[in-house]
Amino acid sequence: MSAADYEQMPEIRSLADDPGLPDRLKEIWETRPGLYGFIASVDHKEIGIKYLVTAFAFLVLGGLEALLMRIQLAQPGEHVLTPEQYDELFSMHGITMIFLYALPILSGFSNYLFPLVLGSRDMAFPRLNAFSYWVYLAAGLFMYASFLVGAVPNDGWFNYAPFSLKAYDPGPNMDFYALGMIFLGISTTGGAVNFVITVLRLRAPGMSINRIPILVWGTTTISVGILLSVPAVSLAFFLLWMDRQFGTHFYDARTGGQPLLWQHLFWLFAHPWVYIIVLPAMGLVSDALPITCRRPLVGYTLVVLGTVLTMALGFGVWVHHMFATGLPLVASSFFSGASFIITIPSAIAVFAWIATIWTGRPVFTTAFHYFAGFIVMFVIGGVSGVMTASVPADLQLTDTYFIVAHLHYVLIGINLFGVLGALYFWFPKMSGRMMDETLGRIGFWVTFIGFNIAFFPMHLTGLMGMPRRVYTYPADAGWSEVNLISTLGSFLLAIGILLVLVNIVRGLRNGEIAGPNPWDAPTLEWSIPSPPPPYNFALIPAIASRHPLWESRLQEGSGRSMLDRGFVLDHGKETLATSIIDAEPDIILKMPDDSPWPFITTLVMCALFTSLLVRSPVATALAGILTLLCILAWLWPKRRLLQIARPRHG
Amino acid sequence: MADLTAEEEDIVVRPMPVGSPGRKSSGWYGILALIVTEASLFVYLLFSYYYTWLWTDGHFLPSRRPDISLSAPDTVILILSSVAVWWGERGIRKRSRWRPPVGIGIAAVLGIVFLVIQAFEWRGKPFRPATDTYASFYFTITGFHMAHVVLGVLILIALFVWSLLGYFDEKRYAPVTIGSIYWHFVDVVWLFIFFTFYVTPYLG
Numbered sequence: 086m087s088a089a090d091y092e093q094m095p096e097i098r099s100l101a102d103d104p105g106l107p108d109r110l111k112e113i114w115e116t117r118p119g120l121y122g123f124i125a126s127v128d129h130k131e132i133g134i135k136y137l138v139t140a141f142a143f144l145v146l147g148g149l150e151a152l153l154m155r156i157q158l159a160q161p162g163e164h165v166l167t168p169e170q171y172d173e174l175f176s177m178h179g180i181t182m183i184f185l186y187a188l189p190i191l192s193g194f195s196n197y198l199f200p201l202v203l204g205s206r207d208m209a210f211p212r213l214n215a216f217s218y219w220v221y222l223a224a225g226l227f228m229y230a231s232f233l234v235g236a237v238p239n240d241g242w243f244n245y246a247p248f249s250l251k252a253y254d255p256g257p258n259m260d261f262y263a264l265g266m267i268f269l270g271i272s273t274t275g276g277a278v279n280f281v282i283t284v285l286r287l288r289a290p291g292m293s294i295n296r297i298p299i300l301v302w303g304t305t306t307i308s309v310g311i312l313l314s315v316p317a318v319s320l321a322f323f324l325l326w327m328d329r330q331f332g333t334h335f336y337d338a339r340t341g342g343q344p345l346l347w348q349h350l351f352w353l354f355a356h357p358w359v360y361i362i363v364l365p366a367m368g369l370v371s372d373a374l375p376i377t378c379r380r381p382l383v384g385y386t387l388v389v390l391g392t393v394l395t396m397a398l399g400f401g402v403w404v405h406h407m408f409a410t411g412l413p414l415v416a417s418s419f420f421s422g423a424s425f426i427i428t429i430p431s432a433i434a435v436f437a438w439i440a441t442i443w444t445g446r447p448v449f450t451t452a453f454h455y456f457a458g459f460i461v462m463f464v465i466g467g468v469s470g471v472m473t474a475s476v477p478a479d480l481q482l483t484d485t486y487f488i489v490a491h492l493h494y495v496l497i498g499i500n501l502f503g504v505l506g507a508l509y510f511w512f513p514k515m516s517g518r519m520m521d522e523t524l525g526r527i528g529f530w531v532t533f534i535g536f537n538i539a540f541f542p543m544h545l546t547g548l549m550g551m552p553r554r555v556y557t558y559p560a561d562a563g564w565s566e567v568n569l570i571s572t573l574g575s576f577l578l579a580i581g582i583l584l585v586l587v588n589i590v591r592g593l594r595n596g597e598i599a600g601p602n603p604w605d606a607p608t609l610e611w612s613i614p615s616p617p618p619p620y621n622f623a624l625i626p627a628i629a630s631r632h633p634l635w636e637s638r639l640q641e642g643s644g645r646s647m648l649d650r651g652f653v654l655d656h657g658k659e660t661l662a663t664s665i666i667d668a669e670p671d672i673i674l675k676m677p678d679d680s681p682w683p684f685i686t687t688l689v690m691c692a693l694f695t696s697l698l699v700r701s702p703v704a705t706a707l708a709g710i711l712t713l714l715c716i717l718a719w720l721w722p723k724r725r726l727l728q729i730a731r732p733r734h735g
Numbered sequence: 736m737a738d739l740t741a742e743e744e745d746i747v748v749r750p751m752p753v754g755s756p757g758r759k760s761s762g763w764y765g766i767l768a769l770i771v772t773e774a775s776l777f778v779y780l781l782f783s784y785y786y787t788w789l790w791t792d793g794h795f796l797p798s799r800r801p802d803i804s805l806s807a808p809d810t811v812i813l814i815l816s817s818v819a820v821w822w823g824e825r826g827i828r829k830r831s832r833w834r835p836p837v838g839i840g841i842a843a844v845l846g847i848v849f850l851v852i853q854a855f856e857w858r859g860k861p862f863r864p865a866t867d868t869y870a871s872f873y874f875t876i877t878g879f880h881m882a883h884v885v886l887g888v889l890i891l892i893a894l895f896v897w898s899l900l901g902y903f904d905e906k907r908y909a910p911v912t913i914g915s916i917y918w919h920f921v922d923v924v925w926l927f928i929f930f931t932f933y934v935t936p937y938l939g
Contacts, residue, residue, distance in 0.1 A: 091906050092750045209761050278768040282761060312768060316776035320783070324875070333864050333871035335783070341795070341868040343787045350779065662759070673753045674761060717893060722902055722910060727754025730904035 090731060093673055095661075099650040100623060107623045109655055114206070114619040116679055125679040127211035128619060132218050133197025134515065139222055140190035144501075145582070146229075147181035150174045152579060155539075159572040161560040171556035172239040173258075177228075179242030180262065184269060185225045187362035187500050192217075192276050194507055195304040195365060197515060199280065201610035202298045204289025204628065206621050206660040207676055209282040212719065216683035217275040223691050224269035231261040238262035241554065243355070244325075246336035246347035251329045260329060260698055263322040268694050270319040277308035277315075286662045287674075289609065291628035291646070293667050298608055298631075299382065302389050303368025306396045307361040313400070314357040321350035330700060345410060352403035360399040360431075363495065364392055366503030367434050370456050373510045374438055376606045377453040378445025381632060381639065384437040391433030398427040408479045417476050424474035428467065435463060450604075451525030455506030458533045462498025466491060469544065484554075487547025493540045505532070505585060512589070513603045517615045518596030520588045528584035535577025542567045542574075607632035612648050624651030625661050628668075657725070675726040682719035689715050760909040763916075770920050773883075777924050780879060781931055784872045795869055797862065800936050805859070809852045810929050816845035817922045820891070820915040823898075827908045835898040835911065842918065843891035846884055853881055873932060880921070880928050887921045890914045 100106060116126040126132070154174050157166045166174065196214065200207055208214045231237045236258045240249045249259045284305045288297070324335040325347065334340040336347050375382040382388065404412065404420035438460055447453055469491040473479045482488060513519050546567045551558060558564050602611040612634060613622060626648045630636055633646035652661055658676040663669055689711045696704035722728035752759060788795045823838020857877075862870040894914045897903065903911060 091752060091754075091756070093753045094750045095748060097748060210765060213765075274772055278765055278772075281768055282764045285764060286761065312772040313775050316772055317779045320776060320779050324783070327864075327871070327875065331864060333875070334868040335787075335871055341791060343790055343868075345790075346783055346786060349786065350783065353779070659753075662761075670748075670751060672756065672759050673751050675754045713889065722897060728907065728909065729902045730907040732901070 090727060093656070095670070095673065096653045097650055098624065098653050103653070106653065106655065107618065107620075110620040110623055111618060113655070113658055116619065121681070122679065124684045125215075125681045127207070127215050127677060127679050127683075129196050129200050129208045129211065129214060130515075130617065130619075130621075132214050133193050133195075135218050136189050136193030136196055136221070139218075139225070140186050140193055143181050143185040143225060144190070147178050147186060148579060148582065150178040150181065152575060154178065155572040155575040157556060158558075158568050160569065161558050161562070161565050163557055166556060168556045169239065172241075172554075173237035175554060176238045176241050176244075176262075180228060180238060182496065183242055183358070183362070184266070185221075185228075187496060188273065188358075189221055190504050191304065191362065191365040191369075191500075192221075194369060194504075194511070195280060195300070196276075198300060198511065198610060199283055199304070200287065200621055201514075201613070201617060202301060202608050203283070203287055204292065204609045204622060204626050205283070205287040206625070206658075207287075208279050209287055210279050212677055212680050212683050213275050214279050215680070216686060217272045217279065219684050219687035220272035220275070220690065221269065223687050224265050224272060227268055227691065227694060228261055228265035231258065236261065243351060244347075245351075246325060246328070246344050247338065247342075249325060249329075250337055252337075257698065260326060263326040263329070264694050264698055266322045267319050267326075268690070270315050271690075273311055273315050277311035280304050280308040281312070285665050286671075287660065288663050288668045289626050289628050290652075290661065290663055290668055290670050292663075294665075295386070296628060296631045298368075299371035299385070299388055299392070300365065300368035302392055303365040303371075306392050307364050310357050310361050310396045310399065314354045314361070317350045318354035318358075321347055321354070324350075345407070348407050348410065349403070352406045353400075356403040356406065357396070357399045359495070360396050363499040363503075364396060366459075366500050366507075368392070369507040369510075370438065370459055370503050371434060372608070373452060373507060374456045375441050375445065376510075376604050377450055377456065378441050378447045380441065380445040381607075381635075382437060383440040383444065384433070385631065388434050388437050391430040394430035395427060398423065398430065402427055405474055405479070408476050409483045421474055421476050425471065428471055428474075432467065435460060435467075450509070451520070451522055451529055452506045452510040454526060454529040454533075455502050455509065458529065459498060459502040459506060462494050462502060462536075465541075466494030466498050469494065482547060484552055485547035486543045486551045486553060489553055490540050490543035490547060493543075497536055497540070502532075505529075508585070508589075510604070512592060513599030514610055514615050514617070516593055516596070517599055518592050519599050519603060520592035520596060524584060524588045524591070528581055528588060531584060532578060532581025535574050535579070535581050538574025539571050539578055540574070542570050546571070602634070607635035609633060622651070624649075624653060626651045677723075677726060680719070682715060686712065686715040686719060754907075755909040756906060757909055757912055760913075762909055762913045766913045766916055770917070773920065774924070777879070777927065780876050781927065784876060784931065787868060787872065791868070796936050796939075797869060799861075801933050802859075803933050805852055805856045806929060806933050809849055809856070810925065812845050812849050812852070813922045813925050816842040816849070817919050819845065820918050824908070824911050824915050827903055827911060828905055830905050835903060835908075836895055839891055839895045839898060839911070843888050843895060846888040846891060846918075850881060850884055850888070853877070853884075876928060877932070880925055883921045883924065887918045890917060 116122040116128050116131065153166065154171065157163050157171060196208070228238070234257070236256045238261055239258050240254060244259065244262065247253065284297070284301055324333070327333040328335050328337065328342070334342045336342045336344050338344055371382055371388055402420055402424045404416060405424045408417050469487070473482055473488065473491060509520055509525055546564055549564060549567070551562070551564045599615045601614050604611070609626065609628070610617070612626070626633070626646060629644035629646045630641040632639055632641060633648060636645055654661065654673060658678065660674050660676055661670055662672045662674050664671050689708055693705065693708035693712055696708050755762060757763070819838045819842040823835045823842070826834025826838060857874070860873070864871050864874040891914065894911055897910060
């Protein structure tokens with residue numbers, strides 16, 4: 086070992102000087118094929134696609150649960166489901182969509198796109214990235230395993246105490262949920278740490294913070310939100326589990342506990358969570374929509390500030406979920422005011438998108454259709470949100486179908502439609518092939534019309550007084566027609582999703598070859614082949630503007646980005662870290678190889694949580710010790726990563 | 736923003752550090768993010784405690800004020816262990832071969848002493864977790880902290896072994912920096928918990 090190990094002179098070359106570089110990098114970076122590679126890969130692109138596929142599978146599961154409920158509600162007095170089964174289905178539907186679909190699908194996009202749009206070769210912590218995915222999958226399966234033992238979570242995703250305490254819900258149903266959520270929180274936290282540090286450190290030289298794409302801003306903002314909010318829900322579930330299993334007195338009013346403590350901890354987390362699962366989707370739209378309008382986004386700085394401000398204010402509105410719990414009027418008024426104010430930063434993006442379309446030259450691709458639908462539904466869901474922010478209106482509307490309509494306009498409108506648009510937009514980058522535009526547009530209209538037929542009437546259903554979470558209703562209540570319409574709409578929506586799946590399969594098999602930049606887009610991911618090689622960038626580029634590939638057209642900034650020459654970094658797996666604000670080259674990072682430890686650690690942790698579920702002290706201790714040993718093996722300093730001092734001489 | 740354009744002549748190519756040097760390592764940034772989220776956890780724990788205390792009509796605290804004859808010296812022990820880690824870490828930068836393992840080792844031993852005294856403290860309490868809401872909070876919050884101390888001690892033991900193996904020198908010591916900031920964090924958290932359970936009852 087030589088002293089040069091601690092420092093290195095980076096080389097800047099062009100591919101013309103070194104035509105063998107891509108092959109050498111491929112050798113260094115490529116994941117081995119086969120089962121081991123599948124388990125051990127730390128490539129952010131493979132992990133991103135795993136996230137996307139798994140989250141889509143959970144979307145389909147949650148959708149099937151919804152369809153069963155809609156069949157039950159199609160007519161008054163139906164007996165397709167028992168009340169108990171209905172409780173289980175609406176609980177799992179909520180859990181699945183909110184926790185196992187909505188964030189993970191966005192993590193999938195972010196994982197795939199972050200290093201590509203930032204000009205890096207991987208995420209900051211590749212093994213943690215793999216670990217986050219495996220724990221997400223394991224926690225999802227853990228909660229779904231409740232179906233196998235016939236004890237499915239049945240108190241709703243909000244899971245209010247004291248209803249969820251052992252006295253009222255004696256089976257292991259809620260223990261699956263409580264432990265599953267603590268388990269899932271580990272994945273969410275790991276992912277958030279990774280996104281934040283990647284943005285701080287792994288941007289291409291020159292990508293100062295005013296040149297970062299909006300999708301990165303969205304995910305980074307919510308990742309900070311996750312670090313601050315997820316502990317609240319993990320703690321809420323832990324205290325619930327203690328109450329249920331060890332007779333503590335946190336939530337039971339009869340023994341000095343505070344049932345409202347659950348609601349505070351839960352909504353302290355769950356309201357920020359609403360922004361957590363929409364802001365990254367808004368970011369995807371803010372980056373992709375302008376490309377379909379052939380111009381840069383209007384108001385980049387305002388949109389960024391609006392994103393950050395929405396998240397910050399999102400921590401101050403949680404009590405608007407609790408207006409009906411008998412809190413002091415002063416508290417309700419304060420949180421009502423905050424809920425009105427948050428509409429301002431969250432609406433900035435809407436105006437920016439409309440101005441972008443207005444002043445651009447829109448190309449009516451499938452992606453554009455989804456983005457336009459996204460804006461329309463954002464407005465509807467936003468307006469019904471403002472209505473419920475008012476305390477008197479909320480007291481009337483809470484726990485009715487009006488809220489169901491509102492939250493689905495928000496979640497499907499601002500999450501799913503953004504996601505589907507982003508899927509059509511970035512599918513060519515991920516697969517190298519195009520999806521079919523005609524089938525895409527048919528699928529969009531079926532989805533859009535089906536969604537609105539299903540959920541718009543629910544505003545009315547709610548105003549007519551139908552409560553949420555009831556498994557059936559009497560014929561003379563006057564709710565029969567609206568419910569039937571909603572059920573028909575929900576099946577149309579399901580057909581729309583099916584058409585998207587068909588289009589994916591068709592695109593993968595025989596879609597047209599996309600080429601590196603089918604949309605003539607300006608950001609870095611479109612400067613490399615589709616699908617990208619394992620190392621992403623043969624030469625790490627240097628950036629001089631927000632739109633590196635449009636510079637000659639826009640005449641933006643003073644210099645030109647350097648894409649055909651760049652940092653070589655081929656002494657093993659290496660990438661460049663830059664300074665936080667200005668992105669000046671700082672250090673050369675050694676990146677870890679594929680590793681089985683994230684997967685093995687996840688397996689051991691599965692055993693740990695199962696031991697906790699069955700309350701076996703011996704198994705818990707054993708699995709706990711094994712988990713620690715796995716982490717030790719994972720983190721043991723490695724000479725190859727230059728984590729160990731060179732041996733001393735003399 | 737810096738006037739950084741990407742014209743090749745503007746990029747200053749200079750020798751750069753490689754790998755995981757101290758506070759430029761990715762792990763240093765990672766542990767800071769982890770500490771942010773862990774600190775949030777303890778904020779929520781203490782929020783829950785004070786919230787419940789505030790909203791309870793009638794008596795919430797035990798009738799007898801807490802005895803600090805064990806917990807006060809225990810607090811001093813934890814602070815001393817932080818000093819020991821700091822002293823050991825400084826030793827690396829001064830190229831000392833023996834200070835790092837000695838400092839880290841002393842800190843680990845003090846951490847274990849803290850845990851033993853805490854165990855006696857727990858045994859001496861006249862209530863158990865299921866006795867009442869106060870007791871549930873007392874054991875849960877101090878238990879969360881003890882779990883963090885256990886993890887911290889295990890980290891210190893790993894660092895102790897690694898420093899004996901000669902893994903660190905004055906330029907490569909990121910694991911020590913990362914592990915010691917975590918240990919300082921665990922110690923600071925204890926001060927808040929000590930204040931909550933052993934000082935506030937005397938303020939009323």
